[in-house]
Amino acid sequence: MKNIKFSAAGRNLFLASWIFGTVILLGYVFTDLWFFVCAGFYYVLLAIIINTIAFFHEFLAFIIDVADQKAHGNSALLILLNIPIAILYFFIFCNL
Numbered sequence: 001m002k003n004i005k006f007s008a009a010g011r012n013l014f015l016a017s018w019i020f021g022t023v024i025l026l027g028y029v030f031t032d033l034w035f036f037v038c039a040g041f042y043y044v045l046l047a048i049i050i051n052t053i054a055f056f057h058e059f060l061a062f063i064i065d066v067a068d069q070k071a072h073g074n075s076a077l078l079i080l081l082n083i084p085i086a087i088l089y090f091f092i093f094c095n096l
Contacts, residue, residue, distance in 0.1 A: 006078060020047075021044075025093065058075045058076040
């Protein structure tokens with residue numbers, strides 16, 4: 001099986017979003033401080049804006065750039081993976 005190609009920007013944005021979200025959730029789980037709830041709220045608002053812009057950038061590059069089309073399409077899908085992860089983290093937060 002071939003290795004899956006991603007654009008560097010899409011892969012790095014996904015990893016940064018996932019790591020920051022996980023750190024905020026784990027910070028709340030282990031300390032029960034409302035600081036993490038507030039930080040998480042503002043983080044989600046910022047992440048929605050940044051991930052939306054990045055998704056459309058990758059999607060447009062997927063449509064326009066014929067040479068590296070697969071990497072941009074995979075990166076667009078990878079950025080969309082942040083949505084179910086955020087929903088899962090929200091359900092974990094609500095059930096604590």
